[in-house]
Amino acid sequence: MSYPESLTKLSARAMQLYVDKADDRLFYHNLAHTGRLLESVKRMNDHFKLDDKNYFIVCAALWLYDLEQISSENGEMKTTSPSDSLLDSLEMNDAEKEEIKNCILAAKGLRQPVTLNEKIVCDAVSFYLGSPYFFEYNKLRRKEAEAVTSEKIKGAVWRSRTLSLLQNHQFQTSFCQDLLNKTKEENLKAITSLHGVKHLNKQTHFESPHQKNNLIDPGGNRHHQHVIHPPDWKYKSKHHLSGVETVFRNSSSNHLNLSVMADNKAFIMISVNSILISLGIGLIIGKFVLIPKLFIPTVLLLFVNVFTIIYSVLATRPGIMKGKFSMEDVQNKKVDLLFFGNFFKMPLVDFEYGMKQMMDDSDFLYDNLIRDIYAQGQILGRKFRLLRSSYNIFMYGTASVVVAYIISFFL
Secondary structure, three states: OOHHHHHHHHHHHHHHHHHHOOOOOOOOOOHHHHHHHHHHHHHHHHHHOOOHHHHHHHHHHHHHHHHHHHOOEOOEOOOOOHHHHHHHOOOOOHHHHHHHHHHHHHHOOOOOOOOHHHHHHHHHHOHHHHOOOHHHHHHHHHHHHHHHHOOOOOHHHHHHHHHHHHHHOOOOOHHHHHHHHHHHHHHHHHHHHHHOOOOOOOOOEOOOOOOOOEEEOOOOOEEEOOEOOOOHHHOOOHHHHHHHHHHHHHHHHHHHHHHHHHHHHHHHHHHHHHHHHHHHHHHHHHHOOOOHHHHHHHHHHHHHHHHHHHHHHHHHOOOOOOOOOOHHHHHOOOOOOOOHHHOOOOOHHHHHHHHHHHHOOHHHHHHHHHHHHHHHHHHHHHHHHHHHHHHHHHHHHHHHHHHHHHHHHHO
16 A cells, blocks of 8 residues: 555545535635644644655644534534545544544543544644644634524633643653644633733732733732733734734735836827827828938838837736646645636645645745735736836837937938
8 A cells, every 4th residue: 555645536536525514604714724633744744754654644634624513513523424435435443543533532522532643643733732823723723613503702711621622731752842833822811810810829810911910809908910921922002003004005006006107108109109190100101202301200210110119028927827727835834825827727626735724824925925916016016117128118218219210300
């Protein structure tokens, strides 16, 4: 059995199932989430150096993990699940199938992880707990829970659940413990301060930055208490976020208006010079026999008109676009998914995967917005450079033609 080839087949069939079983309520357990899980495993595999078989088992379990979520009820796997049909379609022995299912069960908390593969899958699923983007993913989990249950979950209730999850969780592998525990602890402190409870049973009081750091007990004694504030980067003010959105929106709108203006200017130059060419050919060329000295100024006029039109057309001519991006570009966050020229030849499922990956990652999203504005600026710079050349040719060329006609008449 070729494990890399089997993994390719499994991923293709699993991806098709994601499309077939698409559910608008799944804001978290979706194809983008599977992509994040596989990215986490890739980082862990760089450390553990799994062989082909074990890497296949781990990746197969993660490809099937969210499919099990889609087809499960109350977190328990059904008797018949997508995993059964997908695994049966591959040339695998019963031991390998059992190990994959055990990895999924361990990730769902239905069994204690024992093997390294099970521990890696568990850590991949909980990797986001130690991520700087934990709060964004947590919002998606809450949104999904509300959509699935059709019930509004109060903020205090959800924070209590999240707090319990963080307090009772521990990473299974030493790699994730060293890499993620510090950030997980920061996330726990931030949730604790929001929820207004004691963190890990310590006598720690959490206040807002505007509150005093001391309290008065019933006996009238003032006691200083240690205050832990949430990390600044996790709590951008609404005014800050609104300002960022306004900057991106206004920049994009301004670039669009400038692009339309440039196209109109190019259209004017093309129209004017086309008319001059028609007049020059129809009215003046026929007079060459009677007035031969008009030949040179007229030819100069035609050259000016033709080159002006060429530069104006170049300013509005679309560039060559590949229309494709690779999954590696998405994983490395190097693709601009907001420009149609990068995806119009891509299958819908690949584009959906890229967009969901971007929407789940604020850094990736803002990088795309920045790249999009930069690309618009590059295109505008080229347009206006060519337009300036077109106007210069027309301006200086027309002046030269007039001088040439005047000289011709007096010679």
